Amino acid sequence: ETGVTQTPRHLVMGMTNKKSLKCEQHLGHNAMYWYKQSAKKPLELMFVYNFKEQTENNSVPSRFSPECPNSSHLFLHLHTLQPEDSALYLCASSQSSARGQETQYFGPGTRLLVL
Amino acid sequence: ELKVEQNPLFLSMQEGKNYTIYCNYSTTSDRLYWYRQDPGKSLESLFVLLSNGAVKQEGRLMASLDTKARLSTLHITAAVHDLSATYFCANTRGSQGNLIFGKGTKLSVKP
Secondary structure: OOOEEEEOOEEEEOOOOEEEEEEEEOOOOOEEEEEEEOOOOOOEEEEEEEOOEEEEEOOOOOOEEEEEEEOOEEEEEEEOOOHHHOEEEEEEEEOOOOOOOOOOEEOOOEEEEEO | OOOEEEEOOEEEEEOOOOEEEEEEEOOOOOOEEEEEEOOOOOEEEEEEEOOOOOEEEEOOEEEEEEOOOOEEEEEEOOOOHHHOEEEEEEEEEHHHOEEEEOOOEEEEEEO
8 A cells, every 4th residue: 555545435424423534644754634625615624643642633623533543543533423524534644744844645535424 | 824815716718728826825934835636536736835936847737936925826738628626725834834725726627
């Protein structure tokens, strides 16, 4: 596998379900990101991890819970979501989040539908 | 607060024509990123512009950066159908380099 991979690619869940999104990068990067892309809004940065430490939480509701066990893996745990959370969730990685090393490489995304 | 604005948001072009997409940003920065997204797919990095006056070209696309005007342009020369996609510009915020994206310009090239 090369680049940034995400699983699952598609997910349908009910509002009471708990699910997790997985992201893995094979680029030797140290920073990983979660973004939300909805139909009518710009790409929204959700979380940033740099060297496994969370460095940004962009006012994301607590029903989204990130986890970064190592620099290569990033998870987004979902519980009691709302229909408005339906979107494309993109994972990205960069060499680090420091200035000058922030060119980000994106995974294919997980398209989430909350019923 | 850093804001990134693109225009136009929608662009329908005929093949063979030229056009420019504009990206304005609100705070001082010396770098700018352009990405492309095909329908249903992820974002692909196109250009990284790292200084005032930087110009980069790849095929029919050319990007430039004017940090004094806080403006980047993406120029399309002799458009072809394969260029149909959504193009995003992004800038960095603060010392951590987190990217803030514009809303994207959806380009449709018609025969």
